Amino acid sequence: MIKHLLKIAIPLVTISLMVSCSGKDKEIVDPKDAAVMIFDLPADTAASMGEGVDGKDQRQFYTITFSFKTKETHVIRNAADSAKYLKNAEWDIAFSKEYNSFVVVNNGGIAGTPGYQGPGVGNLVIVDKPFDQVTSAPADTEFENNGLAGVGWDNGNGLGWFFYSLNNHICVPVRNRTYVLKTATGNYAKLELLNIYKGNPPVVTDLFWPAPYLTFRYYVQTDGSRNLKNR
Amino acid sequence: MISHLSWRTVTAMLFIACSIVACSKNDNKNEIIDPGETSTTVKTGIYKVVNLVADTNATSAGNAVELYYNLEENKVVPASLKQTNKWDIVFYGIYNSSVYPNNGAAVGSPGYGGPGTARIYVVTDRQFDAQYYDVTNFKPISLPIPRELWNTAFNAVKTVPVTDEKMVVRDAGLDHFQNNFDGWGYYDFYGSLFPGDPKKTHVVYALPRVIIVKTVKGHYAKVIIENIYKDNPENPNRDNKPGYVTFRYAIQMDGSKNLDIQ
Numbered sequence: 001m002i003k004h005l006l007k008i009a010i011p012l013v014t015i016s017l018m019v020s021c022s023g024k025d026k027e028i029v030d031p032k033d034a035a036v037m038i039f040d041l042p043a044d045t046a047a048s049m050g051e052g053v054d055g056k057d058q059r060q061f062y063t064i065t066f067s068f069k070t071k072e073t074h075v076i077r078n079a080a081d082s083a084k085y086l087k088n089a090e091w092d093i094a095f096s097k098e099y100n101s102f103v104v105v106n107n108g109g110i111a112g113t114p115g116y117q118g119p120g121v122g123n124l125v126i127v128d129k130p131f132d133q134v135t136s137a138p139a140d141t142e143f144e145n146n147g148l149a150g151v152g153w154d155n156g157n158g159l160g161w162f163f164y165s166l167n168n169h170i171c172v173p174v175r176n177r178t179y180v181l182k183t184a185t186g187n188y189a190k191l192e193l194l195n196i197y198k199g200n201p202p203v204v205t206d207l208f209w210p211a212p213y214l215t216f217r218y219y220v221q222t223d224g225s226r227n228l229k230n231r
Numbered sequence: 232m233i234s235h236l237s238w239r240t241v242t243a244m245l246f247i248a249c250s251i252v253a254c255s256k257n258d259n260k261n262e263i264i265d266p267g268e269t270s271t272t273v274k275t276g277i278y279k280v281v282n283l284v285a286d287t288n289a290t291s292a293g294n295a296v297e298l299y300y301n302l303e304e305n306k307v308v309p310a311s312l313k314q315t316n317k318w319d320i321v322f323y324g325i326y327n328s329s330v331y332p333n334n335g336a337a338v339g340s341p342g343y344g345g346p347g348t349a350r351i352y353v354v355t356d357r358q359f360d361a362q363y364y365d366v367t368n369f370k371p372i373s374l375p376i377p378r379e380l381w382n383t384a385f386n387a388v389k390t391v392p393v394t395d396e397k398m399v400v401r402d403a404g405l406d407h408f409q410n411n412f413d414g415w416g417y418y419d420f421y422g423s424l425f426p427g428d429p430k431k432t433h434v435v436y437a438l439p440r441v442i443i444v445k446t447v448k449g450h451y452a453k454v455i456i457e458n459i460y461k462d463n464p465e466n467p468n469r470d471n472k473p474g475y476v477t478f479r480y481a482i483q484m485d486g487s488k489n490l491d492i493q
Contacts (some may be wrong), residue, residue, distance in 0.1 A: 049421065098420060110408055111369070112368060116367070125470065148410075150411060152409030153409035154339075155329060155404065156340070156402075158338040159339075160409065
């Protein structure tokens with residue numbers, strides 16, 4: 001009996017080891033859920049807004065691109081990186097500006113965004129519903145009239161993904177808000193932006209909590225339809 | 232000894248807090264206009280509002296006390312009337328930098344859910360902008376921006392360039408700051424235009440851009456903000472006092488969209 005248990009126990013240990021190893025790519029997929037969860041994607045953790053933050057340079061944050069399909073990221077440090085990684089449809093969203101908190105789509109037509117003058121056709125609309133309840137992409141007219149290049153600070157106008165009080169400089173994600181996207185190549189997708197702080201803590205009170213480490217969840221409909229059911 | 236010291240600190244802090252409260256009370260007293268007073272509607276023309284006291288205690292540390300304005304009567308309206316149709320625009324949020332129309336559909340604004348139907352539209356002309364502004368990266372080329380550009384921009388708007396549906400109910404605010412909207416002012420969060428100068432971080436620079444307003448009564452106006460710092464400094468820094476809005480507007484009272492007003 002004990003032997004049997006051991007036989008089972010060994011593969012179990014191996015499996016748990018594999019799980020912890022794969023935790024390295026910060027990705028866990030719930031089998032009932034076709035959505036992809038990315039935990040703690042490190043963005044530009046070496047930059048800082050203020051002076052004298054240990055181990056950080058006070059400079060503008062490098063933009064980080066992310067591909068929904070390959071989960072590949074690129075850091076854009078300079079003009080050479082821009083030329084190499086931005087003007088293509090191989091990334092879908094980028095984390096830009098202050099604390100990499102402005103999440104922007106890949107669209108060649110929007111000046112001032114990383115995909116400008118590239119082939120991307122990305123777009124984004126805000127739907128104030130929980131992620132799982134968003135089951136189809138809105139009509140084209142919704143994208144045309146209310147499409148945004150990206151989402152960042154919600155200053156009260158409802159058009160961002162986090163609240164940010166300049167009293168405590170802490171970023172609080174807006175709950176039950178989903179971003180329906182057109183990917184760089186025009187597929188429909190939905191995105192939930194969960195956190196900018198390491199470990200996806202439910203509440204942060206410490207201004208120096210490690211950041212930016214992005215936790216987000218997304219689902220891409222690859223058949224070209226508007227169906228966004230992930231469960 | 233330690234507790235004695237802390238007590239003194241607490242007392243000092245309380246004292247400071249009280250004096251701030253006292254100051255802001257006085258300021259409010261000056262601003263309050265009796266809602267029952269006879270209202271006088273302005274004539275078609277150009278009006279300039281100088282050092283309008285918004286929230287002079289404002290810092291970059293939070294939302295300022297909002298300031299409601301009635302363009303048809305050229306006056307400040309008390310916050311108690313925010314859910315009425317007695318104001319057209321509000322200077323809201325950090326440094327009073329978000330200009331919202333009084334529109335019941337404007338989510339997140341003080342007029343939300345009220346009877347207001349005002350709308351706004353930021354006029355942008357990239358050819359004109361190129362004189363002072365990097366139209367790809369959305370920031371001023373150099374500061375200060377020449378003053379005469381405000382006159383040029385203001386005079387160049389001779390009509391309402393869009394239909395009412397294209398006018399928006401959200402705010403006109405800080406230009407491309409965490410959004411992709413053209414705004415009336417540039418917020419240099421990092422002080423990146425003046426590297427190494429700590430007095431230049433978190434400064435808001437007005438841009439020579441016209442905001443078209445459709446008032447709650449349906450008249451059209453053009454508004455241009457010159458500054459949010461006291462005495463309209465050309466090149467403000469952290470030593471300048473925010474919360475003193477200087478702006479100019481022209482309003483057309485005949486119901487037309489003619490904004491070529493002298």
